[in-house]
Amino acid sequence: MAKKRKNKFSGSTAEQLPSTTTTTTKRSSFESFPLYLVPNDNYSSSSSSDNSNKNYQDYDNGVSNSKSRELHEYVKGRVWVIPSFFSPKECQAWIDFCESFSDSDGDTNRSTSGGGGGGGDDDGGGFQYTAHPASNYIANRECYRMQETNGRELSDRIFKRLQGMTMATKGMIHCGDGDASDVNNNNNNDNNHIHKHNSNIQQETADLYRNEYKPINCNPNLRVYRYNKGHAFGRHVDGSNVVTGYKGDSGDNGNGSATSTSTRTRTTTCKTEMTMLLYLSTCEGGATRFHLPSSKRNRKKNNINNNSIAYSPQVGSLLLHVHGNHCLEHEADVVLSGKKYVLRTDLIYG
Numbered sequence: 001m002a003k004k005r006k007n008k009f010s011g012s013t014a015e016q017l018p019s020t021t022t023t024t025t026k027r028s029s030f031e032s033f034p035l036y037l038v039p040n041d042n043y044s045s046s047s048s049s050d051n052s053n054k055n056y057q058d059y060d061n062g063v064s065n066s067k068s069r070e071l072h073e074y075v076k077g078r079v080w081v082i083p084s085f086f087s088p089k090e091c092q093a094w095i096d097f098c099e100s101f102s103d104s105d106g107d108t109n110r111s112t113s114g115g116g117g118g119g120g121d122d123d124g125g126g127f128q129y130t131a132h133p134a135s136n137y138i139a140n141r142e143c144y145r146m147q148e149t150n151g152r153e154l155s156d157r158i159f160k161r162l163q164g165m166t167m168a169t170k171g172m173i174h175c176g177d178g179d180a181s182d183v184n185n186n187n188n189n190d191n192n193h194i195h196k197h198n199s200n201i202q203q204e205t206a207d208l209y210r211n212e213y214k215p216i217n218c219n220p221n222l223r224v225y226r227y228n229k230g231h232a233f234g235r236h237v238d239g240s241n242v243v244t245g246y247k248g249d250s251g252d253n254g255n256g257s258a259t260s261t262s263t264r265t266r267t268t269t270c271k272t273e274m275t276m277l278l279y280l281s282t283c284e285g286g287a288t289r290f291h292l293p294s295s296k297r298n299r300k301k302n303n304i305n306n307n308s309i310a311y312s313p314q315v316g317s318l319l320l321h322v323h324g325n326h327c328l329e330h331e332a333d334v335v336l337s338g339k340k341y342v343l344r345t346d347l348i349y350g
């Protein structure tokens with residue numbers, strides 16, 4: 001069990017929470033986050049006979065194979081998974097770090113309303129309880145959150161690892177224009193299947209740098225969620241955000257701090273295009289469920305569409321999904337037992 005530790009706060013909460021949100025106003029910080037939790041090396045997905053595989057000695061305890069460090073398409077043109085992005089040890093270290101700011105019952109910074117019990121800790125940092133009912137504009141949500149709005153070094157490292165894995169396998173993810181309504185479902189909820197869809201979307205994974213518009217980093221706005229039993233996040237779509245500080249000219253990252261590992265050679269407007277969900281634990285329930293748009297025929301007939309594809313959290317797996325205009329509606333199913341920990345960032349394109 002992680003011990004309680006004091007933390008200093010910094011940064012600001014970038015994610016806008018509605019006025020009905022029940023949450024504390026304090027900010028948590030990852031400023032003391034140990035960088036070794038995401039080693040600054042380039043993880044390549046090579047065959048097991050390759051020497052570079054020793055990078056993984058501590059990474060997967062020999063359990064996973066190189067395929068589990070590759071990008072797999074989960075919903076065509078919309079959702080991808082890398083089954084072993086973080087090692088189990090790394091996941092546990094993230095959880096321990098985040099929980100080290102909690103009260104012994106794990107309810108640090110708990111506000112007064114809502115379920116779950118526990119009292120607040122006014123200078124502890126760490127997880128903050130977030131809960132709001134559904135309204136016309138926002139989905140219902142209940143979980144704990146911890147946030148660092150400028151975790152630049154960590155996001156650089158996460159991106160470097162993603163590059164190492166995707167470059168060695170199927171290339172970086174190309175994000176093109178498409179119409180989400182053209183995605184169809186084969187109604188198979190099994191995590192082990194790649195879901196095939198008829199689609200006119202020109203959105204296949206593409207080799208890194210084949211296209212001008214490509215992934216350049218991960219969002220330094222890092223969030224860790226903890227869903228306890230009964231917690232969930234209702235049906236919603238994720239918005240795309242313009243991100244500053246990634247101009248890439250002559251090492252200028254726009255904010256005077258360290259140069260990004262993904263320095264570019266031209267000035268560009270950068271936007272988040274994909275949500276990245278890094279599952280740090282497994283639990284019963286708690287799947288991330290994508291709702292597939294109904295076919296044009298069903299829409300005409302006004303048929304109700306209940307097609308969905310759920311991804312159950314696996315320790316260390318990374319799920320990426322297109323967000324913004326082409327985001328599939330999705331939700332986090334209720335956690336039935338255990339705790340679901342997720343690290344959320346986004347893939348920035350420019």
Ligand SMILES: O=C(O)CCC(=O)C(=O)O
Nearest residue numbers: 238287288331332342344
């Ligand atoms: O926790 C999940 O499974 C989904 C989280 C999510 O949808 C989000 O962060 O926008």
Ligand SMILES: [Fe+2]
Nearest residue numbers: 236237238330
């Ligand atoms: Fe979402």
